[in-house]
Amino acid sequence: MxxxxxxxxxxxxxxxxxxxxxxxxxxxxxxxxxxxxxxxxxxxxxxxxxxxxxxxxxxxxxxxxxxxxxxxxxxxxxxxxxxxxxxxxxxxxxxxxxxxxxxxVRHSLLAVKGAKLEDIRRAYSHTQALSQTRKWCAARSISQVPFADTAGAAALVAERREPDMAAIASSFAAQIYDLDTLVEGIEDVAHNTxxxxxxxxxPLKPNPANGAVMTTIFFEVRNIPAALYKALGGFATNGINITKLESYQQQGTFTASEFFADFEGSPDDPAVQRALEELEFHSKRLRIFGTYPQALTRQHPDALDTPSGD
Missing domain, CATH: 3.40.190.10 (Periplasmic binding protein-like II)
Structure with missing residues (x-):
């Protein structure tokens, strides 16, 4: 601590x-x-x-x-x-x-009481928050400094009390650490989520009758030509919607043979079972991380318009 x-x-x-x-x-x-x-x-x-x-x-x-x-x-x-x-x-x-x-996520620039925007030279925050506000900071010649997390950066600003130092965090953090919010909404893109x-x-066993569900899996394909195409073919033929697919390099190699995927549906569904069987046949290993209810905001993104921290 x-x-x-x-x-x-x-x-x-x-x-x-x-x-x-x-x-x-x-x-x-x-x-x-x-x-x-x-x-x-x-x-x-x-x-x-x-x-x-x-x-x-x-x-x-x-x-x-x-x-x-x-x-x-x-x-x-x-x-x-x-x-x-x-x-x-x-x-x-x-x-x-x-x-x-x-x-x-709505980022704010937080500083000690009495600080002015034109005096700020350094902004501390988590690397994700820094990347989400990179253009805004560059346009104002504010250097970005990585820190463990956004609220920790706010606590650091409150601790050091230096007028040229700021944190990129939420209005919630400003309230907790008694900081001034110099500017709100400094994220570079709208609908930053x-x-x-x-x-x-x-694991959870959600009932699909209560609403749509998602499943997240991890798999490693065999090192053969068209391995990914073959492994995922069952999802296409069985009408399973993959919403996310990402590849990874592991163990110092540059062979992207490991993948994360999210798809709509449950392994208890016959169509999903067939898709997973085909995936497993063409993979070295397969792990199901979980099946869980879809967030309502997947179907209703307007529900995200409420600014975080309010």
Missing amino acids: QIYPEPAREMVSRMTAAAAERPAQAVAFQGAPGAYSHLATKQVFPEGLALPCFTFDEAFEAVESGKANHAVIPIENSYAGRVAEIHFLLPASNLHIVGEHFLR TRFVVLARE
């Missing part, structure tokens, strides 16, 4: 103690109090006890060890792309995806 900036430590200590008393209600997230992951956690589990973790590894470990019942973890952003660390941590864990959540997944120790 001592690696958090001082303004965040007392709050982290209090939240950690509360979660330790009732781990069944604890929900782990990466970052300091006020992080976008904290906001997502509050939205997904309004009655939960948010448990701050300094790293993604700690958030995964909190669930695996039973310190928390769930974790809410960012997996991709509509502008900055995937959160690469998660795509390597998830296959190495024993956790399952049991839900998804979309958060409309982060997708989170909810992790648990046990």
